[in-house]
Each structure stands twice: as C-alpha cells, then as structure tokens.
Amino acid sequence: MKVFFLLFLTHGTITESFIFGVMTMKSVSLFLVGFMLLSAAATVRASDGAKPNDIFPYPVTKTVLDNGLTVLTIPYDSPGLVAYYTVVRTGSRNEIEPGHTGFAHFFEHIMFRGTTKFPADKYNDVLKQLGADSNAFTTDDWTCYHVVASADALETLADLESDRFMNLKYSEEAFKTEAGAILGEYNKNYSVPFQSMFETLQNTAYTTHTYKHTTMGFLADIKDMPNQYDYSLKFFDRFYRPENCTVVVVGDVKNDDAVRIAKKYYSGWKKGTYQTEVPSEPPQKEEKIVRIPWKNKTLPYLLIGYHVPAFSDTDVERAALDILSQLVFSESSPLFQSLVIEKQKVEFVNGGADDHRDPYLFTVVTRIKDAKNIDSVRDDIYAALEKAKTVPVDAKKLQDIKSHVKYGFAMQLNKPDNVAVTVASYIAVTGNYESMNKVYALYDKVTAEDIMRAAKKYFAKENRTVVILEHEASK
Amino acid sequence: MKFRVNSITPYLLLTLMLTTFANSQQTPRITEVYLPNSPLVSFRVVVRTGSVNDPAGKEGLNALTSAMIGEGGSKSLTYQEIVSKLYPWAASIDARADKEVTTIIGEVHRDHLLAFYKIFWELIASPRFDSEDFARIKDEHLNYLKNTLRGNDDENLGKSGLNLLMYPNHPYWTVVAGTVQGLTAMTLEDVKAFHHAMYSQNRIVFGIAGGYPKEFIDQVKRDLASLPAGTSAEVSLPVASQPSGVEGMIIQKDNRATAISFGYPIDVTRADKDFYALLVANSYLGEHRTFNGVLMNHLRGDRGLNYGDYSYIENFIQDGGSTFPNPNTPRRQQFFSVWIRPVEPKNAHFAIRAAMREVQLLVDKGLTKEQFDLTRNFVVNYSKLWVQTQSRRLGYVMDSEFYGIPYYVDYVAKQLSMLTVGDVNAAIKKHLQAKNYYLSIVAKDAEPLRDSLVANAPSPIQYNNPNVPANILEQDKTIQALPVSINKEKFRIVPSSDLFEK
Numbered sequence: 001m002k003v004f005f006l007l008f009l010t011h012g013t014i015t016e017s018f019i020f021g022v023m024t025m026k027s028v029s030l031f032l033v034g035f036m037l038l039s040a041a042a043t044v045r046a047s048d049g050a051k052p053n054d055i056f057p058y059p060v061t062k063t064v065l066d067n068g069l070t071v072l073t074i075p076y077d078s079p080g081l082v083a084y085y086t087v088v089r090t091g092s093r094n095e096i097e098p099g100h101t102g103f104a105h106f107f108e109h110i111m112f113r114g115t116t117k118f119p120a121d122k123y124n125d126v127l128k129q130l131g132a133d134s135n136a137f138t139t140d141d142w143t144c145y146h147v148v149a150s151a152d153a154l155e156t157l158a159d160l161e162s163d164r165f166m167n168l169k170y171s172e173e174a175f176k177t178e179a180g181a182i183l184g185e186y187n188k189n190y191s192v193p194f195q196s197m198f199e200t201l202q203n204t205a206y207t208t209h210t211y212k213h214t215t216m217g218f219l220a221d222i223k224d225m226p227n228q229y230d231y232s233l234k235f236f237d238r239f240y241r242p243e244n245c246t247v248v249v250v251g252d253v254k255n256d257d258a259v260r261i262a263k264k265y266y267s268g269w270k271k272g273t274y275q276t277e278v279p280s281e282p283p284q285k286e287e288k289i290v291r292i293p294w295k296n297k298t299l300p301y302l303l304i305g306y307h308v309p310a311f312s313d314t315d316v317e318r319a320a321l322d323i324l325s326q327l328v329f330s331e332s333s334p335l336f337q338s339l340v341i342e343k344q345k346v347e348f349v350n351g352g353a354d355d356h357r358d359p360y361l362f363t364v365v366t367r368i369k370d371a372k373n374i375d376s377v378r379d380d381i382y383a384a385l386e387k388a389k390t391v392p393v394d395a396k397k398l399q400d401i402k403s404h405v406k407y408g409f410a411m412q413l414n415k416p417d418n419v420a421v422t423v424a425s426y427i428a429v430t431g432n433y434e435s436m437n438k439v440y441a442l443y444d445k446v447t448a449e450d451i452m453r454a455a456k457k458y459f460a461k462e463n464r465t466v467v468i469l470e471h472e473a474s475k
Numbered sequence: 476m477k478f479r480v481n482s483i484t485p486y487l488l489l490t491l492m493l494t495t496f497a498n499s500q501q502t503p504r505i506t507e508v509y510l511p512n513s514p515l516v517s518f519r520v521v522v523r524t525g526s527v528n529d530p531a532g533k534e535g536l537n538a539l540t541s542a543m544i545g546e547g548g549s550k551s552l553t554y555q556e557i558v559s560k561l562y563p564w565a566a567s568i569d570a571r572a573d574k575e576v577t578t579i580i581g582e583v584h585r586d587h588l589l590a591f592y593k594i595f596w597e598l599i600a601s602p603r604f605d606s607e608d609f610a611r612i613k614d615e616h617l618n619y620l621k622n623t624l625r626g627n628d629d630e631n632l633g634k635s636g637l638n639l640l641m642y643p644n645h646p647y648w649t650v651v652a653g654t655v656q657g658l659t660a661m662t663l664e665d666v667k668a669f670h671h672a673m674y675s676q677n678r679i680v681f682g683i684a685g686g687y688p689k690e691f692i693d694q695v696k697r698d699l700a701s702l703p704a705g706t707s708a709e710v711s712l713p714v715a716s717q718p719s720g721v722e723g724m725i726i727q728k729d730n731r732a733t734a735i736s737f738g739y740p741i742d743v744t745r746a747d748k749d750f751y752a753l754l755v756a757n758s759y760l761g762e763h764r765t766f767n768g769v770l771m772n773h774l775r776g777d778r779g780l781n782y783g784d785y786s787y788i789e790n791f792i793q794d795g796g797s798t799f800p801n802p803n804t805p806r807r808q809q810f811f812s813v814w815i816r817p818v819e820p821k822n823a824h825f826a827i828r829a830a831m832r833e834v835q836l837l838v839d840k841g842l843t844k845e846q847f848d849l850t851r852n853f854v855v856n857y858s859k860l861w862v863q864t865q866s867r868r869l870g871y872v873m874d875s876e877f878y879g880i881p882y883y884v885d886y887v888a889k890q891l892s893m894l895t896v897g898d899v900n901a902a903i904k905k906h907l908q909a910k911n912y913y914l915s916i917v918a919k920d921a922e923p924l925r926d927s928l929v930a931n932a933p934s935p936i937q938y939n940n941p942n943v944p945a946n947i948l949e950q951d952k953t954i955q956a957l958p959v960s961i962n963k964e965k966f967r968i969v970p971s972s973d974l975f976e977k
Contacts, residue, residue: 077512078863080859081859081860081863112766120766120776121772124766124767125849128767128849128850128852128853129849129852129853130856131852131853131854131855131856131857131858131859131860132856132857133798133799133857133860134765135764135798148860148863150856172942173940173942173943173944176779176939176940176942177776177777177778177779177940177943178779179779179939179940180775180778180779180780180781180938180939180940181775181779181781181782183819183939184732184775184779184780184781184782184783184816184817184818184819185782187731187732187781187782187817187819188629188630188732188734188781188782188816188817190730190731190732191627191628191629191630191730191731191732191734191817192627192628193627226939226940295729296625296626296627296728296729296730297621297622297625297626297972298622298623298626298627299618299622330562331558331562332558332559332562337555337558340611341554341555341607341611342607344607344610344611344614347615347618369614369618399563400562400563403563403564403565404562404563404564404565405565406565407563407564407565407566407584407586408565410514410565410584411515411565411582411584414515414864414865414866415863415864416863417863
C-alpha cells in the first residue's frame with residue numbers, strides 16, 4: 001500500500017484547512033519487481049489494450065528508445081489536456097555514501113535551476129506562457145517531475161524537459177542558494193511531529209540499508225549541502241540517464257506523435273553505466289524502543305515498524321500483508337472501531353506496508369488521547385496482530401476488503417494527473433507498469449491462510465521497532 | 476527559439492458541451508454537472524452556515540455539528556455501521572466547515588449510487604446525535620485547538636493568528652474550529668438545535684456531478700422538499716477594520732524556524748470587476764506554489780531564505796497535495812495576504828522587510844505591459860486546470876452561484892480578456908497599500924525579534940552562500956534598512972497557549 005505521509009516532500013504543504021470527516025482509504029497502489037523490456041539497438045514497442053481482467057482500464061503503449069528511455073502513452077478522455085510525467089528511478093535509497101543523504105531530494109530542487117538553452121527564468125517563462133502546473137517530488141525510491149498542460153504544448157514540454165535532463169547547468173552560487181530552500185523545507189516540516197518520528201524509526205530500525213535515513217536526509221548532511229557542489233555534479237552524471245527514466249504521457253495524446261517527439265528531443269541523451277550497490281539490511285534480532293521527548297505540548301504518538309519484504313507482484317505473502325493492513329487497521333476493522341469509536345482512547349490508528357524496492361517496514365501509527373493509555377493501546381495493537389496469526393478472516397470480510405481495494409483503485413483514476421502518478425509509481429519501483437495489473441490479480445488470490453502465514457512470519461517481537469513521542473513535561 | 480502561445484484548449488468547455496449544466500434558483504435548489512460517461516457520482520451539499528453562525532460562547536458549534544454528519548451516525552445506522560457499509564465500495568463522506576458555508580462531500584462509484592445515497596441523505600437530514608459520537612468529536616476538536624494548532628503546526632498557527640488580528644469584533648474572528656471555552660461549554664442539545672435551524676431548504680444547495688441516471692434527481696427533489704423550510708437570514712458583516720501602521724503579534728512557542736503571515740482585509744470579491752485585475756496583479760506578486768511570483772523568485776530563488784513565499788487576494792485553502800484551492804470556501808469579505816514559509820530566526824526580520832518591499836514595489840510601480848501580458852495569459856490558461864475532476868468542477872459552479880457570477884472559470888477568461896495594464900495598475904493603487912498591515916509571527920525568541928522590529932533596527936541577511944551576486948547584495952542594503960512602521964501600542968507577544976481560548 002502506498003502510505004505517503006511525509007514522503008511527498010516537495011508537496012508537503014500544510015494548509016489552513018480544518019477538515020472534519022470520514023475519508024475511507026481510497027488510494028491503493030503497489031510497487032513490485034517486474035521485468036524490464038531490454039533493447040539492444042532497435043526501438044522496441046509494445047501496445048496493450050486493457051485486457052478484460054486488468055485492474056487498469058486504459059490501453060498503454062510502451063516504446064523504448066535506442067538509448068534505453070521508456071516512453072508510455074495512455075489516452076484518457078481529457079480533451080485538450082495532458083499530464084507529462086518523468087520518472088527517475090532514483091531516490092534516497094540510492095544515497096549510499098556517508099555525508100550525502102538527502103541528495104536525491106536536493107537534486108529535485110536543482111533541476112529547476114536551468115540550462116544554457118533555458119536558464120531558470122526562461123524555463124519558468126515558457127511554463128508560464130503555457131499556464132502549466134509543474135512541480136516535482138522525491139521519495140525513498142524515486143523522483144518524479146510532473147507537468148499538466150495543454151495538449152498542444154506536448155512538443156514544448158518535451159523540449160523543456162529533455163533539455164534539463166540532458167544539459168542541466170547551474171552555478172555553485174545557485175547551488176548554495178538552493179541549499180537554503182532545502183533547509184527551509186526541513187524546518188517547515190519540523191513543527192509537525194511526524195518528521196521526527198519517521199526519522200527516528202528509520203534510523204533505529206535500519207543499521208545498514210539506506211532506508212536508515214528519510215528522503216529529507218540527516219539534518220547534519222542538509223546543513224553541509226552548500227559544500228557539496230562537486231558531489232552534485234557526480235550525482236547528476238550517475239542517475240540522470242535515459243535507461244533510468246520513463247516518460248509517461250496521459251490524456252489527449254496520440255502515441256505516434258508522442259514517440260516522434262520523444263525521438264526528436266531525447267535521442268541525443270547518452271546511456272549511463274552507474275549501478276547503485278545498496279547494502280542489504282541484516283535481520284533484526286531484538287526489539288528496539290526509542291522515546292522522543294517533544295518540547296511543545298502534544299498528545300502522545302506511537303509508531304511501530306516491522307521489517308517486511310520489498311514489494312512484489314509474485315509473492316502472495318507480500319500481497320497478503322496489504323490485505324492484512326485493511327483487515328486489521330482500516331476504519332471498518334475491530335481495532336479501529338474499538339480504539340477510536342468505542343473506547344475512544346486514540347484519535348486515529350492506521351497501518352500498512354508502503355511499497356518499496358527493497359525490504360521496508362510495515363508501520364502502525366496512532367495518536368493517543370491520554371499518556372496513561374500508551375501501554376494499553378500498544379497492547380491492543382499487538383493483540384490484533386496476534387489474532388491475525390491464528391484466526392482466519394471470514395469469507396465475507398475478505399470479499400469486502402477485495403472489493404474496497406478494487407473500487408479504491410478505480411475511483412482514484414479521476415483525472416490524467418492521477419492516472420499518470422498511479423502508473424508512474426509502479427514503474428518507479430518495478431520498472432514495469434504491468435505490475436499494477438499483476439498485483440491486483442494477486443490480491444484476488446489471497447486466502448485467509450495466506451494472511452495468517454504472513455502475519456506469523458513478520459509480526460514478531462524481535463522484528464519490531466517502537467517509537468514513542470511525548471511532551472517532555474509528561475516524563 | 477520562439478514559442479507559440481499555447482492555450483489550454485478549453486478542456487472544460489468541450490466537456491461541458493457534452494454536459495447538462497443545470498441549476499435552479501428556487502427551492503429546492505439543485506446544481507447539476509451531468510457527465511453521462513463518468514463512472515463516478517460526486518456530491519457537494521453546500522449549507523449556508525459557517526462559523527459566522529456560531530452563537531457567542533459556543534464558538535465551534537457549526538464545525539462540530541457538521542462533524543456529527545461527517546464522522547457520526549445517522550438515524551438508522553451507527554457510525555460503525557456506516558463505515559462498514561461504505562467500506563466495500565471505497566465510497567467517502569466528508570464534512571468541511573468554513574466561515575460562511577459548510578459542505579458535505581460524497582463520492583461513490585455509480586454501481587452503488589442508490590445504496591450510498593440513502594446513507595448520505597439520512598446523515599444530512601437525520602443525524603444520529605449519538606452522545607458517544609458527540610464526546611469523541613468534541614474531544615477531537617478540542618485537541619486540535621489545544622495541541623495541534625497551538626503546538627505542532629506553525630504555518631497554520633501563523634495564518635490563524637493573522638485571522639485573529641484582522642477580524643476583532645467581526646463574525647470572522649474565530650478559527651473555524653472555534654474556541655476552547657466555546658467547545659467545552661457545548662452540549663449535544665446545542666448541536667441538535669443548531670442542526671434543526673440550519674439544515675433547512677432555504678440554506679441548502681444540493682450539488683451533484685457525474686454519471687447518475689437523470690431520474691435520480693427526482694428522488695433528490697423529494698428529499699429536499701421534506702426538509703423544514705427554514706430561513707435564509709444571513710449574519711450581517713460589519714466593515715472589517717484596517718490596521719494603523721503595522722499591528723500584530725508574535726506567537727511564542729518552541730520551534731526551529733519563524734513562520735510569518737501578514738495582510739489586511741480588502742473590499743473586493745469575485746463578484747467585483749476589480750477582483751479580476753487583482754487576480755493578475757497577485758499572480759505576478761505571489762502565485763501559490765509556483766515560481767511565477769516575484770516573492771518566490773526574490774526570497775527563495777535569489778536568496779534561499781525559505782521554502783516558499785506567496786500572496787493571495789482571497790482566502791486560500793489548498794486542496795490536498797495539489798497546487799489549487801479547495802472549492803466551497805466562499806466569503807462575502809476577503810483579504811489580501813502574504814505567506815512567508817518558515818525562515819531561520821536570524822533572517823526573520825529581513826524576510827519580513829523583503830516581502831513588504833515586494834508589495835511596495837508592486838504598489839509603486841505596478842506591472843509593465845510585458846509583465847501584464849505574460850501574467851494574464853498564464854492566469855487564463857492556468858484557470859482551466861482548477862477544475863480537473865468532476866467534483867472540483869461542481870464545487871466551482873456552486874461557488875459561482877454564491878457570488879452571483881457566471882461560471883467562474885469562463886468568467887475569468889472573459890474578464891481578463893477585457894483588462895488592460897492600466898486597469899490592473901489602477902486596481903492595485905485602489906485596493907492595495909504597503910504601509911499598514913496586520914502581522915502574525917510564530918517564533919521562539921520573540922522578544923529580540925519584537926525589539927528589532929519596533930526599533931526598526933538594521934536587519935542584514937546572513938547568507939550560507941559567501942558568493943552572492945553583487946546586484947542582490949546591493950538590493951539587500953535597501954531591504955535591511957526598509958522602514959516598517961510598527962504600531963507599538965498594538966504589537967504584542969502572546970504565548971501560543973493563550974490563543975483560541977475564548
């Protein structure tokens with residue numbers, strides 16, 4: 001399941017809205033490892049109409065250029081409008097060198113600093129002429145550059161985007177200035193407790209793998225960013241390469257036009273050679289517990305993480321964990337109904353395994369109304385996970401969960417932008433958009449036994465890390 | 476290379492050609508955006524009740540009442556039962572309270588339209604008013620004020636502080652959630668009475684969009700007709716007060732960086748011709764979360780002061796992670812504001828001056844013809860992106876009805892097509908000024924900042940980058956000495972724990 005929390009860092013705006021209400025979990029998108037269509041010299045093209053059993057209802061046409069760049073086009077009924085997404089399969093996971101955490105995200109910012117052909121102000125003027133909505137975000141596994149604009153601007157968008165991916169050029173001064181914006185982003189996020197909680201969880205649960213740091217990076221590294229200009233050049237050279245990227249165009253687009261334009265603007269982009277060797281995380285041997293004293297008055301938070309496998313569209317146990325997250329933590333679950341509605345001990349509780357390329361965490365998070373109930377709430381959560389190991393889900397409930405997951409997917413495809421980000425999210429983690437159809441087919445096959453088996457395997461005491469954030473005066 | 480000036484081909488217009496687009500001004504009022512090919516059905520039931528309708532001493536009653544719909548049970552179903560029924564459909568029901576209206580929002584796949592609607596309508600017309608639901612929701616709203624807003628959300632705290640400053644003795648004075656004492660004093664009987672008075676035919680516009688069967692509307696009409704007629708009397712709004720010099724407060728709490736918002740009420744809304752001139756001017760100054768505005772380019776782009784700097788000519792609540800505002804937050808009175816996202820404390824005074832200087836330059840110099848042409852073109856094209864989903868489109872149609880204007884997105888194009896740079900610059904002179912502001916700051920070390928502001932002390936920026944271009948350093952000399960006239964009698968330090976109490 002995709003649990004974005006603070007991962008959409010550039011988009012992590014906190015707004016004035018005071019929103020009341022019930023929102024059922026609507027967004028379900030998963031990542032997995034799939035095949036990559038390789039091309040030696042020739043352009044490879046494959047066109048898929050949506051097959052009857054596919055969850056994704058739109059035809060996708062895939063073209064791989066000679067240099068390895070993948071181009072996907074997806075027609076969608078949005079007259080005059082296209083979403084243009086560029087997926088870079090590089091995120092904070094790729095930050096393997098000490099002292100350089102946060103660089104994938106930093107690079108997302110630097111990419112708006114211009115080229116010789118389109119210096120930053122000119123780049124922005126062109127987008128302004130188009131009336132485009134343009135931005136970017138970074139996660140643990142990928143970086144995404146996205147534009148929504150007029151369909152007749154497609155060639156202009158390809159010109160702009162290909163140019164900066166191939167010819168980015170920025171001064172050391174501009175680089176240092178942008179480092180200030182990054183620190184500003186860290187600072188704005190800091191007032192909300194989630195950033196500190198996830199920083200602590202990842203830093204504690206991981207000893208070796210790069211998921212030890214968040215996408216923002218360690219604060220010490222952020223502060224040192226102004227001194228890392230040379231490293232930034234190396235970073236660009238390594239990762240901003242065609243074989244590491246996919247362009248997704250959704251909306252009022254004809255595939256032949258998109259491919260012709262892509263060939264015209266991207267063909268000069270040279271393949272790279274760099275491979276990231278991300279160190280594996282050894283199994284956790286004992287439970288870890290960390291407390292964060294919080295200076296401002298707050299209700300206590302509890303965040304629990306269990307190591308689970310990387311996303312997969314073939315491993316039914318991994319799919320079972322996603323179904324389990326609905327069974328145990330959705331608003332219709334007995335745990336939610338007990339803790340939130342009946343006992344009213346917590347404001348919310350949710351849990352799930354965010355899709356990742358490498359083994360990540362199944363996280364459970366709750367905000368507890370009274371510090372004296374932290375232990376009992378924690379025990380209720382553990383009891384619900386224990387129950388999932390031994391008590392099979394009844395057939396009706398399992399059917400309801402599968403229905404929820406399918407309708408949730410259908411309902412999120414309500415504009416080209418959302419279709420593009422959904423497809424992009426699978427490409428990002430697996431390299432293959434077909435993963436979404438495969439994993440939803442896998443969900444359909446999950447049985448009560450699969451769920452119990454997965455629960456037994458992963459929800460063990462020695463496999464978990466617990467973070468408790470409390471107002472410092474309460475301790 | 477020369478670029479064509481592309482225009483977003485009227486995605487919306489083309490779509491609407493296939494669309495029945497209907498609304499009725501007589502009760503029951505129904506607004507339709509009929510999209511027969513859509514698999515989804517979206518609802519927006521807009522109730523003409525907001526925090527302005529909160530009784531004195533019961534601030535937060537409107538928000539709490541709406542949450543009893545969004546997060547509570549209905550006459551025949553408990554909250555748990557509703558959640559369980561909506562779950563397999565992945566359908567949603569959500570209540571959003573604002574100053575002048577409250578919106579009950581629903582969305583469902585058309586496969587489950589009738590079963591969903593039965594629940595949705597019963598929630599609106601006959602909430603359960605369960606005492607356990609009431610206790611849970613009241614607690615949630617109190618915690619929002621006492622913990623989240625006071626302690627753990629500096630950007631919203633700064634904006635809420637600006638609201639408190641702008642609207643003393645005015646029905647807009649509270650945040651939508653109300654006050655701690657108002658919520659504490661509230662009873663379930665208050666909620667029942669408020670619902671009975673406000674959720675009436677005369678106050679409700681029922682909005683629906685998507686692929687519903689046309690005959691479905693007959694059912695909606697019958698249901699609406701079953702509501703009490705009610706009254707449509709509006710709370711009268713006095714003229715909002717204007718600041719004399721820079722009035723304000725520093726909200727003191729522990730934090731890492733300083734959050735800043737400033738502004739003042741303006742006498743312009745979407746219903747006024749000048750609004751459209753200001754729409755262009757504001758986009759040039761600080762279009763939300765883009766690099767179009769001079770605020771963003773000069774504070775973040777040139778100086779790396781923070782993450783973002785924007786300006787607004789109406790209340791703006793961002794819709795989720797998007798760049799666009801939530802629909803259905805209309806107001807009869809609006810305000811101009813500048814939002815400076817948290818800056819390092821050492822540069823807070825400089826950032827305030829830098830932002831105020833940008834407003835000053837706008838007021839003094841206006842836009843050039845070239846800037847005007849580029850910005851107008853942007854706004855016309857960009858406005859088409861405000862309505863990418865059917866639910867948002869419905870919301871914008873309903874907001875247009877609130878303001879008594881044609882469909883807003885079309886109206887923007889029409890009004891902007893008639894504008895000249897002279898109109899824009901005249902509207903700037905008429906409605907904006909750069910001397911008198913309400914200023915809201917959230918800071919840890921409040922006293923030194925207050926002293927520096929009051930003394931008009933020089934506030935040189937401290938760069939991390941030692942090689943700043945000479946032209947920027949030259950501008951900095953002007954900015955760091957910019958006179959800002961703090962009204963000492965009306966500028967105070969307030970602990971965050973004192974806010975939103977009563």
